[in-house]
Amino acid sequence: MKKSKPAKRKKPVKRWKLLGAILLLPLLVLGLFIGSVYMGIWGKVPSQEELADFQYQRASEVYSADSVLIGKYYLYDRQPIEYGQFPDHLVEALVAIEDERFYDHDGIDAKSLMRVFFKSLLLQDESAGGGSTLTQQLAKNLYPRKDRKIANIAVNKVKEMIMARRLENVLSKKQIIAHYLNTVSFGGNTFGIESASLKFFDKPTKELKIEEAAVLVGMLKATYAYNPRIFPEKSLARRNLVFSAMANNGFIPEEERDSLAQLPLKLNYREYSHDEGIAPYFREAVRKELMQWAQNLESETPINIYTSGLKIYTTLNFEMQKLAEKAMQAHMNSLQKSFEKSYGKNAPWLVNKSLVRKKAKNLPFYKRLKALGLSEKQIWDSLSVKKNMKLSTWDGPKEMQASTLDSLQHYMKFLNIGSLGIDPFTGAVRTWIGGINYQHFKYDHVSQSKRQVGSTxxxxxxxxxxxxxxxxxxxxxxxxxxxxxxxxxxxxxxxxxxxxxxxxxxxxxxxxxxxxxxxxxxxxxxxxxxxxxxxxxxxxxxxxxxxxxxLGTGEIKITELAGAYASYLNNGKPVKPMLITAIATANDSILTTFSPEIGSEKAFSNDTRQLMLEMMKATVDKGTAARIRTTYRLKNDIAGKTGTTQYNKDAWFVAVMPKLVHVNWVGLDDHEIGFKSTHLGQGANAALPLFALLLKEMNKDKRFDTLTRARFKTPSxxxxxxxxxxxxxxxxxxxxxxxxxxxxxxxxxxx
Structure with missing residues (x-):
């Protein structure tokens, strides 16, 4: 009996092949996805040429005559600087805390990606950190993510990786660092290390100490959470973490890390917003002149004062302006209290209902309610609803329950100011104060207001x-x-x-x-x-x-009055106040310069000029401005004239020194309200102290000797x-x- 042949056994499917297929499929999908992003199916990815030639917007900078940065005009507050202006410890701090293998990778750090994959995604470890390199972060800075939906996160991430590789192909590591530090956000519309350094420490980047650099680098993880002005304790802890990272990467020894960690957090915060900072009214006047200049400029390449990175050199004296603003705050604070006390409970902004109603009808809120068809009673009821408000006072912001009408009456009572100091020979503006607070009172009493000038x-x-x-x-x-x-x-x-x-x-x-x-x-x-x-x-x-x-019933701008008085010093020729001396590119290539505008003909004879100076000296020595000598004990050579208008609505003082003309006006924006008495509202009491307090401080500073020690020529x-x-x-x-x-x-x- 023949033995039957055993049946052929089927070859078992190898499990490893199946497993491989399972593993290969996601990789294939991932590869196809990356390829689709690379090909631009999900949106264009910038080419190497575009990345190499990227031009970011630059803030235009405004400088005083004594070379101090006093302001900026910008959409994004950014002032790019060269790599050579970065101190070594700044770069080391950045690399240590943000991308310790920066010099070893080619834009993508595989180690970090694996760490993120296993720790962050699989193990849900939030302390694992991110996987983006500095180069990837630069890509994100240059081309910010427009769509932040979860579905597009992967697309954005891949785009940034592709851009990172391309950036590494066209830029050196130093260039990548420079671009990154010039584009990274520090919150509050502040971009780039130079703007951040000026904002938080009031110094250029090249002067940053290691502990200051560490504070700014520490902010990059979360600009609000680690803002040193808002959260100093968190910022200090983050700064010390940066020191630890620097020690771990061999940039500083451990002993230095420990000593640095003991240093306190010290800021020198300076806001460069349009509403705040030094000379806001002057900067706004400069901006208006720049806009006019840019519009009239015949150039193939249009200039935008907010993005072109211009350097604007002005005539303002920074130190003198600081003293002028300090004098203004001291005098106006005191005068405001006396003013309110003089009226007491019978103040017109409290008891004159018809005046308040008239002012209320100019409010945007009133006009909106009127447009909706509400009756006068309904509108008035709406304006009288109280809510939480923060009202400005000379003692700082005050929170209170107040209505729109309360707010209106509160701001109606404020005395305001216009003050201008110029060089009488060129018209160069040395000081400019257009009001008591630019944030709340935008109207510029120097360049916009026309008031009766009284006895001036x-x-x-x-x-x-x-x-x-x-x-x-x-x-x-x-x-x-x-x-x-x-x-x-x-x-x-x-x-x-x-x-x-x-x-x-x-x-x-x-x-x-x-x-x-x-x-x-x-x-x-x-x-x-x-x-x-x-x-x-x-x-x-x-x-x-x-x-x-x-008697001065004519209404004249301060700028014209100052120019007219300048003629008593400038050989009988008036001048026009001059704000700008030159405009340059970011690389200091001069685009244009400005010349003084001086009257072409003498307005009067030299004899008349000398006589008038002597007569105005008498006004200061023994006349209506004598308190300059008696109260303030000022011995400088000064001529001048006080002025007070009808019903004490305008107080004036014009000071004439051998090398300075200074005009001051004080009053209320509302022409219907004046000082309660001439004693309080006369020019000698309300306006003169603005100049006297300024000159008193200038006399203490040798830097102003050329102005304060100048002498009038002896008349014939x-x-x-x-x-x-x-x-x-x-x-x-x-x-x-x-x-x-x-x-x-x-x-x-x-x-």
């Missing part, structure tokens, strides 16, 4: 009179006159009771700011001659052709002789006997 216009009247032939020793009666052809208009004085019997020389009348005499001087000179004199001195505003112009003997007369003459006995001092003289005005 009188020197122009007297200048025209001297040019017309009047003699400074002419004595003019101070007696009040009622002008019959001017509807009984009768300018008055606030002087001595027996003033009706007094006759003042022109010098004495100007120094005492006698109103009745100013009108009589204008009458003798002629209104047209006075207005023409103002035009010659650079005042182009439309002035009233009325006798009241002698002929000029002194023309002023050598009795300042006041009293009417004779018989004239006094037949003159009733309480009765106004009536006649026609003949000017």
């Amino acid at each position: 216009f009188k020197p122009i009247v007297y200048t025209a009179a001297l040019e017309k032939g009047l003699d400074p020793c002419d004595h003019i009666s101070a007696r009040e006159v009622e002008y019959k052809n001017l509807e009984g208009w009768s300018p008055s004085n606030s002087g001595a009771e027996d003033e009706a019997y007094l006759n003042y020389s022109m010098e004495e009348a100007l120094s005492k700011s006698v109103n009745t005499i100013a009108v009589k001087v204008l009458e003798r000179t002629g209104i047209e001659n006075v207005l023409e004199q103002a035009r010659k001195m650079g005042i182009h505003e439309e002035l009233p052709k009325k006798p009241s112009v002698a 003997q002929e000029i002194l002789k023309r002023l050598d007369c009795e300042p006041v003459k009293r009417d004779g006995f018989l004239k006094r006997l037949f003159t009733n001092p309480n009765k106004k003289k009536k006649r026609k005005f003949k000017g």
